Amino acid sequence: MKYFKLLIIPLIAFLLTGCLYPDAKLEKNQMPNQAQLDAIQKAVDQYREQESGLLPIKTKDQDTPIFLKYPIDFSKLHQKGLIGEAPGTAFVNGGHYEYTLITPEENPTVKLVDLRTSEAIRSLKTKVRFYQQENKYPPFKEQIAKGVYSLDYEALGLDEPPTVESPYSQQKLPIYINERGKLFIDYRKDLYKYMxxxxxxxxxxxxxxxxxxxxxxxxxxxxxxxxxxNGEPAFMSELSS
Structure with a gap:
């Protein structure tokens, strides 16, 4: 009986842990904290120093948008012994975030991309592509600014205009389309607040x-x-209008 109790207590503790900490509490489902960012930044800086200025990044096409162009390759940091493994919040470890670098030439700085946003854009791209194949032109609705249009969401089979949650303010940001048929998120609300x-x-x-x-x-x-x-955030294209 004594040994049975010794066996059953850890089992109960394990089951309770599973109940108290469901998937929503797992690290991969949490927002990365500053300690994680600092640790990866330190590893990137050390790698850059050891490799004569090279960065631990994955190769992307030349025309990849600037904030998606330099994703961190955690395997390169691991091979050099600079990290044990990727953070639990990183996509390669089952998390929702891609760790990326901005300003790689002047001051390589670690930042985050929420891949749930990427999935929303990817899903909408599919709808837009099918629409264009059938109608021979993009699903433009109203002109927002020079070269910027809202989407004809009803024609795409949507119940409301598409939005994503801002990582900066958690407010809803609209998704627009430019004159080349490229989808993008409008961050003017956040920029206005930060300005x-x-x-x-x-x-x-x-x-x-x-x-x-x-x-x-x-x-x-x-x-x-x-x-x-005029003191407000504006699309760069509006300077020539």
Whole structure:
């Protein structure tokens, strides 16, 4: 009986742990914390020093959007003994985030891309592609700015205009389409808030998307370039209008 109790107590503890910490509590389902980002940043800096300026990144096509172009290759960091394994929040370890680098030439900095956003864009791309194949033109609705259009969501079989949750504010951001048929997320709501509440020295002609990365761990993936026009965030294309 004594040995039976010794066996059953760990089993009960294990079962209770499973009940108290469901999938929603697992590390892979949590937002990466600053300690994780700092650890990967340190590993990237060490790798760069050891490899004469090379970066531990995966190769992407030349035309890959800038904030998706330099995903970190954790296997390269592991092979050099700079990390044990990828963070539990990283996609390669079952998490929701891709760890990526911005400003790779001047100051390689670790940022995050929420891949749930990527999945939303990918799903919508499929609908847009089928629409274009059938109708020979993109599903434009209303012009938002020069070269920027809202989507005819009803024609795509959607009940409401498509949006994604902002990693910066958790508010809903619209998905638009440009004149080339490329889908993107409109971050102007977040940029407006950051322009009003954060110190910065950006001016007309600058790409102000970096204002978001100056103060947050996320990269504004699937975005178009923005600048400042009449004191407001504006699409870069509007400068020539």
């Amino acid at each position: 009003r509440n954060k110190e910065h020295s950006y001016s007309t002609g600058d790409d102000i998307r970096y204002l978001l990365t100056d103060y947050a761990p996320f990269a504004p993936a699937y975005s178009e370039p923005y600048t400042i026009k």
